[in-house]
Amino acid sequence: MxxxxxxxxxxxxxxxxxxxxxxxxxxxxxxxxxxxMGHHADAWYRLMTEEGIPTDHDEFYLYEGRTGVSTINLLFQRTFGHDATPEQAAELYHRKTLYFSAMPPVEPxxxxxxxxxxxxxxxxxxxxxxxxxxxxxxxxxxxxxxxxxxxxxxxxxxxxxxxxxxxxxxxxxxxxxxxxxxxxxxxxxxxxxxxxxxxxxxxxxxxxxxxxxxxxxxxxxxxxxxxxxxxxxxxxxxxxxxxxxxx
Incomplete structure (x- = not known):
């Protein structure tokens, strides 16, 4: 109640x-x-799978609110034990935004x-x-x-x-x-x-x-x-x- x-x-x-x-x-x-958020989770999961970083699709719902760089570094630290370089992070986040933008438009x-x-x-x-x-x-x-x-x-x-x-x-x-x-x-x-x-x-x-x-x-x-x-x-x-x- x-x-x-x-x-x-x-x-x-x-x-x-x-x-x-x-x-x-x-x-x-x-x-x-x-x-x-479904589109964001799809885009992140595709990106990280391509990078050989093991993730679960729905875990990205838990990262909602983090900046893109923070999400990338969280997964880099978990997988490789270090942050992505600024250049890597920028390139990866750019790809993620492209994947998101290519999906059907979301509704309010x-x-x-x-x-x-x-x-x-x-x-x-x-x-x-x-x-x-x-x-x-x-x-x-x-x-x-x-x-x-x-x-x-x-x-x-x-x-x-x-x-x-x-x-x-x-x-x-x-x-x-x-x-x-x-x-x-x-x-x-x-x-x-x-x-x-x-x-x-x-x-x-x-x-x-x-x-x-x-x-x-x-x-x-x-x-x-x-x-x-x-x-x-x-x-x-x-x-x-x-x-x-x-x-």
Whole structure:
């Protein structure tokens, strides 16, 4: 059972706050705004198989939120005991993006636009926080989510030194809109993203949109879990209203 009031009261207690009034929503892209993680997993698996690096296809869902270089180095360290050279990493990530771009276009995640539109209607500023640098999706944001994620409200892999699970991406997003953690909601579908949002101090929503079990999002520190983006969109008004009545 989803209990918004309990989740908010637990957050207030953990953060030693008397109130919480969200002014910004910091939102992941892959698996949250777009139903794209299957394509990413396919592209990564093809790339690493070609490189002779043993992997499991579904493990790439667990790496969602890492920068491309971080993912490459994780697998290089596991297989070869060292990082890829910067040149290797750049070439490998370029190939991965080509594989992804050659696949059929992905669709926006069902329920995501309804969620974004509702946040904007409540005057909550929306900010993109993604570990990706995939232009084939970034270039679609203005058309699929008009007005929600202008270029000056985007944090991508190009903008951070440390990707998720480090809190840097979400903290940088807060800086872009001059917001404090206790005034921000973080929304992510992956354990690393939830860990990043939790560590940033934001109220962190975990959304189940793929094969990752709910318990992994709970263990990563999600303040509340929704079982799909449509469920989050449906219950978001209740959550936002509860923020204003929880104390």
């Amino acid at each position: 989803i209990d918004e009031q309990k989740a908010i009261l637990n957050y207030l207690s953990r953060r030693d706050l008397m109130s919480f009034s969200p002014v910004a929503a910091l939102i992941d892209m892959d698996g949250t705004l777009y139903d794209s 995640m069902p329920g995501a636009k309804r969620m974004v539109d509702l946040l904007m209607s409540r005057n909550i500023t929306t900010v993109l926080v993604t570990g990706s640098g995939q232009n084939s999706l970034l270039n679609r944001l203005d058309a699929d989510y008009p007005g929600a994620f202008p270029p000056d409200r985007r944090v991508t892999s190009r903008d951070v030194k440390h990707g998720k699970p480090n809190p840097e991406p979400f903290l940088k997003a807060m800086e872009l809109v001059n917001a404090y953690p206790e005034n921000c909601i973080a929304i992510d579908n992956a354990p690393l993203g939830v860990m990043s949002g939790h560590a940033s101090g934001a109220f962190t929503i975990g959304v189940v949109t793929g094969p990752i079990p709910e318990q992994q999002l709970i263990d990563a520190g999600a303040d509340i879990i929704y079982h799909s983006m449509p469920q989050l969109a449906e219950r978001l008004p209740l959550l936002l209203d509860t923020f204003n009545t929880s104390i």
